[in-house]
Amino acid sequence: MRVLVLNPGSSSLKYQVRETNAGLVGQAVIASGQVEWTDHGRDRLTALSAVLREVAGRAGQPDAIGHRVVHGGRQFDAPTVVTPDVIKAVRALSPLAPLHNPASADSMEACARHWPGIAQAAVFDTSFHSSIPDFAFRYAVPEDAHPDVAVRRYGFHGISVAQACRDSADFLDCKPENLAAVVAHIGNGASVTAVKQGRSVDTSMGMTPLEGLVMGTRSGDLDPSVVLLLERAGASADEVDDLLNHRSGLKALAGTQDMRQIEKAAAGGDPNAVLALRVATYRLAKYIAAYSMAVGGADALVFTGGIGENSVTFRSWTVAWLGPIGIELHEGRNHLPPEGIRDIGAKSSRARVLVVPSDEERAIAESTAALLGGAERKWDT
Numbered sequence: 510m511r512v513l514v515l516n517p518g519s520s521s522l523k524y525q526v527r528e529t530n531a532g533l534v535g536q537a538v539i540a541s542g543q544v545e546w547t548d549h550g551r552d553r554l555t556a557l558s559a560v561l562r563e564v565a566g567r568a569g570q571p572d573a574i575g576h577r578v579v580h581g582g583r584q585f586d587a588p589t590v591v592t593p594d595v596i597k598a599v600r601a602l603s604p605l606a607p608l609h610n611p612a613s614a615d616s617m618e619a620c621a622r623h624w625p626g627i628a629q630a631a632v633f634d635t636s637f638h639s640s641i642p643d644f645a646f647r648y649a650v651p652e653d654a655h656p657d658v659a660v661r662r663y664g665f666h667g668i669s670v671a672q673a674c675r676d677s678a679d680f681l682d683c684k685p686e687n688l689a690a691v692v693a694h695i696g697n698g699a700s701v702t703a704v705k706q707g708r709s710v711d712t713s714m715g716m717t718p719l720e721g722l723v724m725g726t727r728s729g730d731l732d733p734s735v736v737l738l739l740e741r742a743g744a745s746a747d748e749v750d751d752l753l754n755h756r757s758g759l760k761a762l763a764g765t766q767d768m769r770q771i772e773k774a775a776a777g778g779d780p781n782a783v784l785a786l787r788v789a790t791y792r793l794a795k796y797i798a799a800y801s802m803a804v805g806g807a808d809a810l811v812f813t814g815g816i817g818e819n820s821v822t823f824r825s826w827t828v829a830w831l832g833p834i835g836i837e838l839h840e841g842r843n844h845l846p847p848e849g850i851r852d853i854g855a856k857s858s859r860a861r862v863l864v865v866p867s868d869e870e871r872a873i874a875e876s877t878a879a880l881l882g883g884a885e886r887k888w889d890t
């Protein structure tokens with residue numbers, strides 16, 4: 510099945526056309542590209558039409574279309590066939606993902622207009638976390654705090670984490686439904702997820718992607734009173750939003766969010782870079798230890814995402830905190846070139862330590878083919 514995958518971000522739209530053939534190992538990428546929403550001053554719908562014409566020119570008409578949707582709220586717990594009602598619901602969730610959900614809804618509408626006969630699937634970043642139990646998703650605030658805001662943990666990065674779980678289970682030769690793992694997706698955005706019997710039971714991102722780990726430009730966990738104090742001192746809600754989402758995290762600690770530069774500076778003894786790495790890896794290690802408890806003892810600690818897959822230093826510093834719970838790295842294997850799945854744990858480690866490449870477009874194409882092309886249910890076989 511030829512699947513067009515659309516991954517609309519806050520500033521750009523990434524697309525891929527992939528061939529997902531049952532029985533074939535892997536998938537072929539037939540065409541891929543990225544446009545900035547602001548390219549040539551075009552509005553989003555004009556940009557979308559241009560992309561769809563470009564796709565048709567390069568790869569012909571697809572058999573199905575899969576959309577990445579950041580927020581599925583409470584109603585979407587699995588990939589879903591796109592209908593006008595689904596588009597409406599995705600748009601209605603925009604207050605929870607203001608930069609992403611409107612772009613997804615626009616993409617679905619543009620595809621329906623351009624190729625009315627082609628089935629579309631919505632694949633949600635939140636749905637893998639719909640299995641999180643109430644004692645982990647509930648915040649200890651009144652449920653009716655505000656009539657328009659359903660305050661709870663949703664979690665994100667689910668498409669990547671679900672794929673990392675399938676790939677880790679394959680690698681470990683265990684059934685996906687038996688996997689107990691802690692999965693750290695560390696890129697510009699970063700989160701860690703506790704996986705028990707193949708299902709998410711807790712995750713560090715919360716109602717929005719701001720909670721949890723120290724990220725490229727996001728603060729992650731902090732005392733909520735910081736927000737109140739800043740606002741009482743005269744900052745507006747938008748200013749605090751910008752501070753915590755765009756000017757915090759590694760960028761605030763090290764002066765850059767680029768892990769390659771931070772690694773280099775830390776190796777040269779730059780105290781800010783060293784502190785940034787210590788703050789970020791210590792925070793992650795605390796979560797890993799807590800989630801090892803949540804999953805009843807993990808078979809594997811899994812690193813994925815741009816930093817998780819590529820940063821030798823970040824992995825080494827993270828695992829260095831974990832000696833007391835018996836997780837240990839094999840430093841030589843930690844330096845293996847970044848190709849395919851790698852087992853980088855020491856023989857004596859209580860949990861395997863894996864590096865699993867993230868490929869969200871592949872995961873979206875597989876989910877789309879599984880939902881819309883019955884014969885190609887890859888992970889049921």
Ligand code: ADP
Binds near residue numbers: 819
């Ligand atoms: P996003 O969350 O935007 O998808 P990515 O998953 O692409 O982000 O991760 C981006 C991060 O990965 C950046 O901090 C970048 O510096 C880091 N990174 C990419 N390649 C390497 C590398 N070879 N060594 C260390 N860090 C890397």
